[in-house]
Amino acid sequence: MVNCLLASTSTIFGSTYLDYLFDSLEQLFQNTDEVVFIPYARPGGISHDEYTKIAKKGFKNINKSIVGLNTFENPIEAIKKAKGIFTGGGNSFVLVNGLYQNGVIPILKDKINSGTPYLGTSAGSNIAGPTIKTTNDMPIVYPPSFDSLGIIPFNINPHYLDPDPNSTHKGETRETRIKEFHEFNNTPVIGLREGSWIRVQNEETTLQGSQLNARIFEKGKDAYEIPEGTSLKFLR
């Protein structure tokens, strides 16, 4: 009975924060006026309060209020009582570290698994997979573990980027990095392009958004594309 929306990015090019998701978010959060915001990922190093302000402004467009998890004395209780939860993007290492430090991983997992509507963008989507081992972020803090929520049985690579055929750069492409991941791990990976999201609802898991394909990486197989609308139940 998971009910979540896991987006590759909060913002698509030429648009404003969350704009392309408003219709979907109205539907996701239809039964609550207030959403608890987890600001731990601190994009660009901004403070929890600054980040919460950005989320507030975004959610005003769909007439929902946002309350920052950092403003509660007891974050575990706050999540326990939440009727909707949103984890924003930023740095996945900082995010996971914050979740561990505040001891909220088990309760967050329970709440999402028992049907509390959940929105993740970028790093906030990343943590819905079993680990953050397919993040693009820099490891600027050392978290106690790379294990994350495991709401879905596969890992997400958000902001997925195709190799640039004209590049003269010798650093690894995203595809190479994910292939290296599979030398050490078995978990399937979805390369989620900006504008795509994963919708988990009514026992279904579907690729949605912007008529975009996603790229699937399974250990021992060549990577392949799937179109918008594809069920992801096979991916485990």
Next chain:
Amino acid sequence: MVNCLLASTSTIFGSTYLDYLFDSLEQLFQNTDEVVFIPYARPGGISHDEYTKIAKKGFKNINKSIVGLNTFENPIEAIKKAKGIFTGGGNSFVLVNGLYQNGVIPILKDKINSGTPYLGTSAGSNIAGPTIKTTNDMPIVYPPSFDSLGIIPFNINPHYLDPDPNSTHKGETRETRIKEFHEFNNTPVIGLREGSWIRVQNEETTLQGSQLNARIFEKGKDAYEIPEGTSLKFLR
């Protein structure tokens, strides 16, 4: 009395493995015919033996033999006896994990600090800084620590990439990521473009290679450029 060469990349565009470094490597390794190769970073997930073959082929051009650290029963003893050491690029997390698993960090540090010629490329350069927290790599394994050798007092960001002004991608630029690093860490960072290297010799630390600038990031300052030939002694 450190004597090392820390390169952004093993290979520059349109060239072959190590080719642009041959002159410098002949000078670096002038007093030894054999170099111990640390293949732990496993680029593209290739095996230690496969990786050692690549290094062997490269070093044949300067008439030096390469012996893989993985072929020794006791890697600590092997490093202790080495007259030259080369750590190749690949995945920094896999590399550091391998160094910890084999218990070679303290001896490797001692050897380089006591003057054994050392070459690092990419991930192999990354580990010369205090931590691997400014790597570009995917965290595909969880190492016991992000602490690395600390041969130099600043961190390296290898394969440094300037932001693309025409990009429509919303993922973080390299500069944004390094700025986020400085929200949580004080260590200065050098963004080392492909074709550049750092030469530590005779108590001097200098930016060298390809007439390229490097980009310096210090906490609380705007990032700035330095030209080839600049002494890096100020960076600590």
